[in-house]
Amino acid sequence: MTRWAAFLRGVNVGGHGKLPMKDLRARMDEAGFSDVATYIQSGNVVFDRAGEPASVEKKLSILIEDHFGLRPPMRLMTLAALIDAEAQNPYPNPAELKHVHLWFLASAPATPDLEALQALKIPGEVFVLQTDIFYLHAPEGIGQSKLADKVERHLGVSGTARNLRTVRAMLELAGRKS
Structure with missing residues (x-):
């Protein structure tokens, strides 16, 4: 299991890209991401998930698009990085x-x-x-x-x-x- 940090770009900025962090945490938990936590409302997420970076990023992107109708650019990195x-x-x-x-x-x-x-x-x-x-x-x-x-x-x-x-x-x- 790898600890990840995801930085989403352009969410909850000036009324655009609305992505409630509480709802995102709940959806991620339901989808098998674990130990999910967010910091402020600007798209900063940490979580655990097994998998290669491209696969983890794709799963998170699809989850956000399916549940929130958004596909924000993201920078995903391991906690070590x-x-x-x-x-x-x-x-x-x-x-x-x-x-x-x-x-x-x-x-x-x-x-x-x-x-x-x-x-x-x-x-x-x-x-x-x-x-x-x-x-x-x-x-x-x-x-x-x-x-x-x-x-x-x-x-x-x-x-x-x-x-x-x-x-x-x-x-x-x-x-x-x-």
């Missing part, structure tokens, strides 16, 4: 956890345009791309960042972002401390 992503974070002790964001990318970018992202930085911002995770420290807040909205375009790959507070909360929810 999430622990590693947090451990590799080059900005582990920011003044505020919400100022560090991790983009969990669908794959490693083949031809990322990091120079374009460099040109968009505001003073104090720093970022690092490590394989399929993009780390951004935006000490003025993500809302002030000019590059946050352009990360995927300039990396050439889709993904979903979570702040460090959420990542650490997911690790705790999964039963592992970071």
